[in-house]
Amino acid sequence: MVTPALILASQSPRRRELLQQIGVPFRPLSVAVDEVPMVGEAPAQYVTRLAFTKAQAGRASVGEKDLPVLGADTVVVCDDQILEKPENEAAAYAMWRRLSGRTHEVMTAVCLLKGEQCRQELSITEVQFWPLTEAQMAAYWATGECRDKAGGYAIQGLGAVFVKRISGSYSGVVGLPIEKLVPMLDALHLPYWQTTD
Numbered sequence: 001m002v003t004p005a006l007i008l009a010s011q012s013p014r015r016r017e018l019l020q021q022i023g024v025p026f027r028p029l030s031v032a033v034d035e036v037p038m039v040g041e042a043p044a045q046y047v048t049r050l051a052f053t054k055a056q057a058g059r060a061s062v063g064e065k066d067l068p069v070l071g072a073d074t075v076v077v078c079d080d081q082i083l084e085k086p087e088n089e090a091a092a093y094a095m096w097r098r099l100s101g102r103t104h105e106v107m108t109a110v111c112l113l114k115g116e117q118c119r120q121e122l123s124i125t126e127v128q129f130w131p132l133t134e135a136q137m138a139a140y141w142a143t144g145e146c147r148d149k150a151g152g153y154a155i156q157g158l159g160a161v162f163v164k165r166i167s168g169s170y171s172g173v174v175g176l177p178i179e180k181l182v183p184m185l186d187a188l189h190l191p192y193w194q195t196t197d
């Protein structure tokens with residue numbers, strides 16, 4: 001068995017797949033943190049805080065201070081409002097009506113802790129939706145795909161048909177911006193595909 005180079009403090013299957021995709025040897029760990037914005041907290045601050053909190057929670061639960069821990073958080077932001085995972089059908093429809101025919105931002109913050117070191121990055125991607133019909137929304141709800149996704153859609157899934165344009169990081173929208181992560185791994189001398197040390 002390969003020795004893990006880091007702990008991924010996340011229950012998200014997408015984050016696990018993205019780390020696997022670039023050949024990082026890791027051990028997944030589910031952490032539970034309160035995902036509630038503080039009063040007056042801007043979306044960028046909020047996702048950054050949550051990524052840090054998840055990494056910290058992972059480190060506390062592993063107990064091995066020297067093993068690096070990676071945490072991440074993703075939110076959809078539209079009209080300065082944070083859209084997380086829809087709690088029910090009404091919440092999902094409210095999100096889709098807001099996103100329909102418009103451009104929103106997907107923010108993913110990443111935090112990597114190793115010993116005393118803390119590296120953080122924020123990815124912001126613009127996503128434009130086609131106008132959505134009520135019939136499309138009903139059909140999408142029926143698929144169940146929206147339930148554990150920020151903003152109530154998955155760009156990597158059937159939700160891709162809602163997307164007209166993207167400007168930024170595709171992997172960031174899915175939950176882990178590879179182009180931000182690789183330099184962080186380099187800085188802490190952590191392995192991935194093609195590294196030699």
Ligand SMILES: Cc1cn([C@H]2C[C@H](O)[C@@H](COP(=O)(O)OP(=O)(O)OP(=O)(O)O)O2)c(=O)[nH]c1=O
Pocket residue numbers: 009010011012013014015030031035054072073074075076085106148149150151153154155156173174175
């Ligand atoms: C916008 C969008 C989000 N998402 C996902 C990424 C995240 O998994 C999820 C946002 O929820 P998060 O709270 O960031 O992550 P999570 O609860 O799935 O996992 P954990 O907190 O344990 O790390 O939405 C997609 O998969 N595709 C998309 O197109």
